[in-house]
Amino acid sequence: MRPEAVAPQPEQHADEEPLVSIRNLETYYSIRGNFADRLVGREAGVVRAVDGVSLDIRRGEVLGLVGESGSGKTTLGRTLLGLVQATGGSVEFEGREITGLPERKFRELRRRIQVVFQDPHASLNPAMTIAQAVGHPLQIHGVEHDRTQLRARVADVLERVGLAPAEAYLDKYPSDLSGGQKQRAVIARALILNPVLLVADEPVSMLDMSVRAKILELMVALKQDFELTYLYITHDLATARFFCDRIAIMYLGRIVEIGPAEAIYADPKHPYTQALLRAIPEPDPTRAVPRDLPRGEVPDAASPPLGCPFHPRCPRAFEPCGWESRDLRDLLEFRWARLAGEPRVEEEQAVVGDLDVLDKPAPEVRLPAARGRKPEEVVALLERIRAEDPQEPFWKGVARLEASGSHVALDFHLPQEPRLEPVGDVSVSCHLYDSAASG
Amino acid sequence: MASTSAPAPITPHGRAKLIALGRATKPIREASGMARFMFWTGVGITLFFVALAIFAPLLSRYNFTQYASGGHRFPQLGHPSSAHWMGTTVQSSDVMSRVVYGAQTELEVVAIALAMSLSVGVPLGLISGYFGGILDRALVLLMDALFAFPYLLIAIVIAFVLATSSIGGGILTAAIAITAAYVPLYFRVVRNHVISVREEPYVDAARALGARPRTVIRKYVFFNVVQNVPPIATLNAADAILLLASLGFLGYGIQPSQGAEWGYDVSRAVSDAASGIWWTGLFPGLAIVLLVTGLTLLGEGLNETLNPVLRQRRFGRFEFDEREPREEALLDQ
Secondary structure, three states: OHHEEEOOOHHHHOOOOOOOOEEEEEEEEEEOOOHHHHHHHEEEEEEEEEEEEEEEEEEEOOEEEEEEOOOOOOHHHHHHHHOOOOEEEEEEEOEOOOOOOOHHHHHHHHHOOEOOOOOOHHHHHOOOOHHHHHHHHHHHHOOOHHHHHHHHHHHHHHOOOOOOOOHHHHHOOOOHOHHHHHHHHHHHHHHHHOOOOEEEEEOOOOOHHHHHHHHHHHHHHHHHOOOOOOEEEOOHHHHHHHHEEEEEEEOOOEEEEEEHHHHHEEEEOOOHHHHHHHOOOOOOOOOOOOOOOOOOOOOOOOOOOOOOOOOHHHHOHHHHOOOHHHHHHHHHHHHHHHOOOOHHHHHHHEEOOHHHHHHHHOEEEEEOOOOOHHHHHHHHHHHHHHHHHOHHHHHHHEEEEEEEOOOEEEEEEOOOOOOOOOEEEEOOOOOOOOHHHHO | HHHOOOOOOOOHHHHHHHHHHHHHHHHHHOOHHHHHHHHHHHHHHHHHHHHHOOOOHHHHHOOOOOOOOOOOEEOOOOOOOOOOOOOOOOOOOOOHHHHHHHHHHHOOOHHHHHHHHHHHHHHHHHHHHHHHHHHHHHHHHHHHHHHHHHHHHHHHHHHHHHHHHOOOOHHHHHHHHHHHHHHHHHHHEEEEEEEEHHHHHHHHHHHHHHOOOHHHHHHHHEEEEEEHHHHHHHHHHHHHHHHHHHHHHHHHOOOOOOOHHHHHHHHHHHHHHHOOOOOHHHHHHHHHHHHHHHHHHHHHHHHHHHHOOOOOOOOOOOOOOOOOHHHHHHOOO
């Protein structure tokens, strides 16, 4: 299945200057709050869609950016394309800083960086024929104005992306084409300017399975033809394996693991990467694989967990991973939801006071007992829960649990932010591989 | 496709235009049932009035201000007769001539008013919706404030102000008054649609291609927004006829010396009706009703053919294969 064309050869490029160099990139979106906030123009907070990402894209490679929805991978691509403004950090393209570049100056760069979006049906203007749509970039950049020449160039690029004979497609409207044909036209439109970097944002995820492989094969072939570098954004590790030289795994706006595709598939280091790889469906249904997928959902990026953003879902989390107040609330609520209907749930809920004090992220908690109850009872309850499931990683994070005055004092080990550090062939951002934290 | 019936030597560009035209008119050609009936009836009635307006000098024997012919003064409040098919008014003018020339006035005013309100409202809506920000807020506030007034009130105020200025009480004044009443509507419709189109991936793609905002708006936003406008403009034209007639009825519209206007005629005929003189009010009134109906049918027909939510596709009758139930029964076992 895998053609030789994509055999990774990163060593060859290692000493070259990278095509794109991203350092500590941050892209935040402000959240509009409630009605009153809007009236006075107050912002309710920010979503850290991209939160301190550093990576290089080398000339001629395919870098896969993989993550669940909400991980910030699309925002990273859009920042690179200048469609959203970076909040901080730097992006250098061919040695030139492009963050904060005014649109007027960015425009000339756009000939070199092009994009293919996820939805081929919505990426083409329904009011333009294929000839107009694919040829428009040449007119925008003043490369070609002569109509006959323009048409010839469009026909040429259409044939190169497999829409042959081009004459059959030139005067069609997007609504006359199938999804795969539309995506080919979108790729043609991106390639007609001869870009060096193509940002492909989930280019095949909306296509039929049968068409996916064909489009990916086309992209592999075009990489050779046009000497392209790809940033391939996807949630699908299966296609990334087929297509990418290197892979960066993103979670909540950060890169948790980055390295050569082979190394990542052969020996995933980060617990999140391991979970993602286990989530790939097995072709053989008789082989029942224990999946233990990450529990819960991706946390709210507007107030990400302290420490490592993955720790609340991580089966291997331990002391420094960033345990905090909200994890206690999740623990209790998850337990009560699991035991729903049993009488002890109500008893337990009657002992513990208002859980809302836990919503403020903090590594130490002062949890009040319910009205008329003693904090010792709460401590006893928590100890009972701990005894029922001592393997639960949450308890590793607890440094102190005792009644103090009218409250329960619950202190966690201080959270430490994991940093991306080289481990073997890859770089991982996890305390498990971080000698300072685990020692 | 339209290109097949086109004359032989055409450039690629010309062919593209023909195809675009064929595509744009396709829903109309394919319309069926009620939508088709409404559309073509509306076209018929409207074309009838357009013909009246164009050929008014040929169709009517007298001018609309004329009260005498060949030295003979027309009768006052004369019954419909062979000389005056629709009778005469208290000022001895011929009712039929006034009705026929009235078509000219109405259509001229409405055409100018529509052209002006489209050319103000649509660009403002495009810019406001695409760029957003402070400009958008200010424009929306202004337009909503205008929207809050009854159309007629705005039109009266504008007509009154202009009539006392140097422009006078002619066709242009009436057209400007109507324009002021309708600009907020086009602005609102276009702006709101632009806001949704702006988020489409093809607009992002155009930006990523390096298109300037002007190009994005012209080539990517405009054509996807403008399809809403023809039905609204047509329905608005019907409304504008009523507005112009109301202005005329209240005495703020076209001055009698400037042109024949049905609303004005109806207002003059109010006192006649009490004394059993029906022809002075009936014919201009009928003309108003007919033209408004025609334009409304045209607009509704367009709306139903162009609006995908209302559009009904034709489906052939579906014939069940007679053997099918038996086979299904077999499969069930």
